[in-house]
Amino acid sequence: MKLIVAVVQDKDATRLLELLISKGYRATKLASTGGFLREGNTTLLMGIEEDRVDEVVSLIKRECRSREQVVTPLSPMGGAADSYVPYPVEVQVGGATIFVLTVDRFEKV
Ligand code: 2BA
Numbered sequence: 001m002k003l004i005v006a007v008v009q010d011k012d013a014t015r016l017l018e019l020l021i022s023k024g025y026r027a028t029k030l031a032s033t034g035g036f037l038r039e040g041n042t043t044l045l046m047g048i049e050e051d052r053v054d055e056v057v058s059l060i061k062r063e064c065r066s067r068e069q070v071v072t073p074l075s076p077m078g079g080a081a082d083s084y085v086p087y088p089v090e091v092q093v094g095g096a097t098i099f100v101l102t103v104d105r106f107e108k109v
Contacts, residue, residue, distance in 0.1 A: 001047055001048065001049060001050065001103040001106045002047075002048050002049075002050055002053050002100050002101065002102060002103060003045065003046070003047055003048075003100075003101045003102075003103050004044070004045075004046040004048055004053065004056055004057070004098065004099070004100055004101075005043060005044070005045055005098070005099040005101065006043070006044045006046070006060055006096050006097070006098045006099075007032065007034075007041055007042070007043050007096065007097040007098075008041065008042050008043075008044065008060070008064050008095070008096045009041055009042070009064065009065075009067065009093060009095075010040055010041060010042055011065075011067075012063055012064040012065060012095070012096075013029065013042035013044070015063055016044070016059070016060060016063040016064060017029055017044065019059055019063060020044075020046070020056070020059060023059070025046060025048065025052075025056060026046065026047065027044050027045065027046045028044065028045040028046075029042060029043075029044055030042070030043040030044070030045065031043075034093075036091075037069070037071055037091070037093070047103065047106060053100060057098060057100075060095075060096045060098060061095065061096070064095035064096040065095050066092055066093065066094050066095045067092075067093050068090055068091070068092055068093075069090070069091055069092075069093050070088050070089070070090050070091075071088065071089060071091060072086050072087065072088045072089075
């Protein structure tokens, strides 16, 4: 078994979750916050049989869109802090950040 951890945008989370559940997958939805934007996003935990991981990843790719967002960072994204002047920058928030981990042991009691 593998554990898929997927950080997705809130806008895509409900639709993706409904699709996964309708296809018989199990998932846990966690409310999370992006470290950079400090905005809400959604983290899905999914225990998936190894031979179905690719299908789940392609469902995530299908349902999650990348979007541009304008932000004004409160601290510098690189370089010296003393000469820092905040100004809006455009960031591309990805459709999904996906981690696939090996599960050593899985039990339900
Ligand atoms: P955030 O940390 O809020 O990041 C949102 C977007 O801001 C990122 O999109 C990226 O385009 C940009 N960004 C993040 N850190 C940056 C930096 N230091 N300088 C410039 N731009 C920066 P994504 O890369 O698609 O990430 C979307 C969300 O996925 C992240 O929200 C975070 O919650 C999660 N994430 C991404 N990579 C991760 C990782 N390696 N480990 C854990 N969570 C991750």
